[in-house]
Amino acid sequence: MIKERIGQLRELMKEAGVNAYLIETEDFHGSEYVGEYFKEREYMSGFTGSAGSLVVTMDRAALWTDGRYFLQAEEQLKGSGIELMKIGTEGTPGTKEFLLSQVKNGQTIGFDGRTISALYAEGLKKEADKRNISLNPELDLPDRIWTDRPRLKSKKVWELDTKYAGMDRIEKLTRVREMMKKENADVFVLSSIDDIAWLLNLRGDDVECNPVFLSYMIIFDEKAYLYADNKIFSDEILIALAKANVEIRGYNNIYKNLKTLTADNILLDEAKVNFAIINSIDKSKKIINRLNPTTLFKAVKTPVEMENMRKAHIKDGAAVTRFMHWIKKHAGKEEITEISGADKLEEFRRQQENYLGASFEPIFAYGEHGAIVHYSATKESNAEIKAEGFLLTDTGGQYLEGTTDITRTFALGELTKEQKKIYTLVLAGNLELGAAKFKENVRGCTLDMLARQPLWEHGLDFNHGTGHGVGFLLNVHEGPQRIAYGAYDSEGFKEGMITSNEPGMYLAGQYGVRLENLTVCVKKEKNEYGQFLGFETLTMVPWDLEAVDKAYLTDRQVRLLNEYHKQVFDAVSQYMDDEELKWLKEATREI
Numbered sequence: 001m002i003k004e005r006i007g008q009l010r011e012l013m014k015e016a017g018v019n020a021y022l023i024e025t026e027d028f029h030g031s032e033y034v035g036e037y038f039k040e041r042e043y044m045s046g047f048t049g050s051a052g053s054l055v056v057t058m059d060r061a062a063l064w065t066d067g068r069y070f071l072q073a074e075e076q077l078k079g080s081g082i083e084l085m086k087i088g089t090e091g092t093p094g095t096k097e098f099l100l101s102q103v104k105n106g107q108t109i110g111f112d113g114r115t116i117s118a119l120y121a122e123g124l125k126k127e128a129d130k131r132n133i134s135l136n137p138e139l140d141l142p143d144r145i146w147t148d149r150p151r152l153k154s155k156k157v158w159e160l161d162t163k164y165a166g167m168d169r170i171e172k173l174t175r176v177r178e179m180m181k182k183e184n185a186d187v188f189v190l191s192s193i194d195d196i197a198w199l200l201n202l203r204g205d206d207v208e209c210n211p212v213f214l215s216y217m218i219i220f221d222e223k224a225y226l227y228a229d230n231k232i233f234s235d236e237i238l239i240a241l242a243k244a245n246v247e248i249r250g251y252n253n254i255y256k257n258l259k260t261l262t263a264d265n266i267l268l269d270e271a272k273v274n275f276a277i278i279n280s281i282d283k284s285k286k287i288i289n290r291l292n293p294t295t296l297f298k299a300v301k302t303p304v305e306m307e308n309m310r311k312a313h314i315k316d317g318a319a320v321t322r323f324m325h326w327i328k329k330h331a332g333k334e335e336i337t338e339i340s341g342a343d344k345l346e347e348f349r350r351q352q353e354n355y356l357g358a359s360f361e362p363i364f365a366y367g368e369h370g371a372i373v374h375y376s377a378t379k380e381s382n383a384e385i386k387a388e389g390f391l392l393t394d395t396g397g398q399y400l401e402g403t404t405d406i407t408r409t410f411a412l413g414e415l416t417k418e419q420k421k422i423y424t425l426v427l428a429g430n431l432e433l434g435a436a437k438f439k440e441n442v443r444g445c446t447l448d449m450l451a452r453q454p455l456w457e458h459g460l461d462f463n464h465g466t467g468h469g470v471g472f473l474l475n476v477h478e479g480p481q482r483i484a485y486g487a488y489d490s491e492g493f494k495e496g497m498i499t500s501n502e503p504g505m506y507l508a509g510q511y512g513v514r515l516e517n518l519t520v521c522v523k524k525e526k527n528e529y530g531q532f533l534g535f536e537t538l539t540m541v542p543w544d545l546e547a548v549d550k551a552y553l554t555d556r557q558v559r560l561l562n563e564y565h566k567q568v569f570d571a572v573s574q575y576m577d578d579e580e581l582k583w584l585k586e587a588t589r590e591i
Helices: 002-016 040-045 067-076 095-102 118-130 169-182 193-200 235-243 251-259 275-280 293-299 303-330 338-350 367-371 417-434 444-456 555-575 578-587
Strands: 020-024 053-057 061-065 083-086 108-110 134-136 187-190 216-219 224-227 246-249 265-268 286-289 355-358 363-366 390-395 397-399 406-411 437-439 467-469 478-483 498-501 504-507 511-514 517-527 530-537
Touching: 002 020, 002 040, 002 053, 020 040, 020 095, 040 053, 040 061, 053 095, 061 067, 067 083, 095 118, 118 134, 118 275, 169 187, 169 193, 169 216, 169 235, 169 293, 187 193, 193 216, 193 293, 216 251, 224 251, 235 246, 246 251, 251 275, 293 478, 303 338, 303 397, 303 406, 303 517, 303 555, 303 578, 338 355, 338 363, 338 390, 363 367, 367 390, 367 504, 367 511, 390 511, 406 417, 406 511, 417 444, 417 498, 417 504, 417 511, 417 517, 417 530, 417 555, 444 467, 444 478, 478 498, 498 530, 555 578
Parallel strands: 020 108, 061 083, 108 134, 187 265, 224 246, 265 286
Antiparallel strands: 020 053, 053 061, 187 216, 216 224, 355 397, 363 390, 390 406, 437 530, 467 478, 467 498, 498 517, 504 511, 517 530
């Protein structure tokens, strides 16, 4: 089927006079996770991971993805004729380099400019011009192949009360306009849908698990235009938006309106807006390219958001802790699979007040599936969970009080000494990073080593970042901060940023261990050396002491472990029944 689709694409490329065609994962808004309508790369390649790029030429097809998905991509691309390009590995060219190496002078590269970032496309254009290679950014060729393509979503939006958000939309718009003045900008073009949802205190349902809605904004000094389907707004929301001087315009009118902009200085983030947006702006205008001001404002949570997130994580922690007790009690005694196990955890979450649904597709990975970093169980792969080995679960929830994301690896029976060693080294890294103290504005590339050092000492490592930002009742992955040894361009840490702490270790064909907590950045002391910060752990679920070998922990790490377990017991014990409470006392005992 995939070979047939690639063949059809090549026929369409011939008709259009295109020698190479690029398909990205993104929607029109640069989103990480996208609605069903936008999954062209998945449809054309068969690879279902959340990150990847597909390039098709007349004689080659190749797919790029990162370390989270190497094993998954190898499996899903078998027999397709599509080569796997492993991002970050030695000798692997980037998509830009590959495209330019495959296309000759006078030939053409095609893509849909609405799904390619302006930053990438302009870099490609600069190199292509040097070689007399043309770009055609107005081709949506997979649309002509995908005959049963889903429709664009257009679900009703709803208002997030300021008792959860901590700041109303007028205050937020005022902050944005103050930043526009500092940048000398007459207008701000915003296309990232999580930023728009945050800015307007609105939430939607156009992307599964991410409460956002398809939209663009153009913001002026006194007014703003919101480009979205008018039908998704209630009369009450329309009145509230009008009070903030926000006018609704048709979703697809954004490009036409950009062509008629009279403003001279236009602020936007070229890494976030698509190439079609840039192409719609008159070349005589001055583009002020910088990080969207909304992105940093959104990342630094208000005191109200921080307090709500603490509440969300206690409720979520209770649900996951109860599941931990349940799976240890029932594994091997009744038939439980990866899918039914995930359903059971969802059942525990649904019992919590103000629970709205999952924050991402659950990862339930038993045994060797745990080595596939972003494994997703299917009917075909759905393994039975037995009373032996490791079960890796990476799940999260959306609550009115915020977004959660937690990974726990459970021991379901006797473990080998090597398995306990691996688990404990990963745990040691999590404990060290969670206890970090650092100067304000330190970047995640500086902190990353804390989580890796226990593994590095044994010649081990993991092939993904250590931490990502998390939205407030928004996307489970957000920037601009992140923790990774290559994160030189990430934003420095500030009070109020919520970030994951998730070291891991994966042995292909055997098992995987990942341990993840969410943390909020809080102030420590301020002195003549500056403002110091640290992490307060939000996630409240026990580590699995049955998997711990104390020989691989320092005295400091043992103290940190015991202190955390006391916090967990105090936070979630009120949610336990008598049997669960008895188990929890043992599960959080001092070691």
